[in-house]
Amino acid sequence: MDNRSSTSLSSQAGLAAHATQPAGSRFSEGDTIVGATAAGVPVVRSSETSAQQPTSAQNRDASAPVQQQPKVPFYKRRWFIITQIICIPLGITLLFVILFPVVTAIAQLVVNRSQLDVEVATISFPQNNSFSLSLQGLVTHTGIIPAHIQFTNPVQVAWVQENGTETPIGVMTLDALSASHKRATLN
Numbered sequence: 568m569d570n571r572s573s574t575s576l577s578s579q580a581g582l583a584a585h586a587t588q589p590a591g592s593r594f595s596e597g598d599t600i601v602g603a604t605a606a607g608v609p610v611v612r613s614s615e616t617s618a619q620q621p622t623s624a625q626n627r628d629a630s631a632p633v634q635q636q637p638k639v640p641f642y643k644r645r646w647f648i649i650t651q652i653i654c655i656p657l658g659i660t661l662l663f664v665i666l667f668p669v670v671t672a673i674a675q676l677v678v679n680r681s682q683l684d685v686e687v688a689t690i691s692f693p694q695n696n697s698f699s700l701s702l703q704g705l706v707t708h709t710g711i712i713p714a715h716i717q718f719t720n721p722v723q724v725a726w727v728q729e730n731g732t733e734t735p736i737g738v739m740t741l742d743a744l745s746a747s748h749k750r751a752t753l754n
Contacts, residue, residue, distance in 0.1 A: 677710040680708045683705075683753070684704045685702050685704040686704045686705070688702055689702075705751070705753060708750075709750060718742075721738040722740070
């Protein structure tokens with residue numbers, strides 16, 4: 568029977584002297600990585616042995632093919648950049664072409680549904696062809712988004728009869744209103 572295990576256990580020779588230090592270790596500061604083997608294992612030459620001849624593993628690395636460069640990320644590739652140059656302006660244009668009519672249609676719908684309820688109307692400084700009118704009331708159904716309402720054109724005032732005919736009375740200008748919580752106060 569061969570008793571090799573007891574011989575090797577009692578041996579004073581250790582493997583620690585032949586092992587390379589782990590990467591990033593404080594013991595590997597003086598070592599220089601020369602290259603890598605075909606399997607990708609780094610070959611280290613310590614500063615004490617740098618003046619000696621290169622080992623056979625280092626000679627093999629010199630004749631080994633050059634490793635491929637790392638793959639370029641997709642966002643740095645030419646096709647992606649060209650695609651973005653075309654898609655971004657096209658997307659912005661479509662956004663405005665589609666969004667502008669939708670927003671204006673929604674705003675017009677809110678204006679059409681709003682109601683002006685006049686609670687008090689006071690006529691002052693009457694003259695033959697004009698007078699001053701002071702109104703108090705509410706504008707309701709102005710929408711859920713707070714808004715600043717401006718009347719850019721004078722408001723046409725007409726008397727609507729029961730049969731639907733309108734008799735124009737006059738024209739008046741209204742001050743700006745601030746609407747919030749679906750209503751605005753007219754004063």
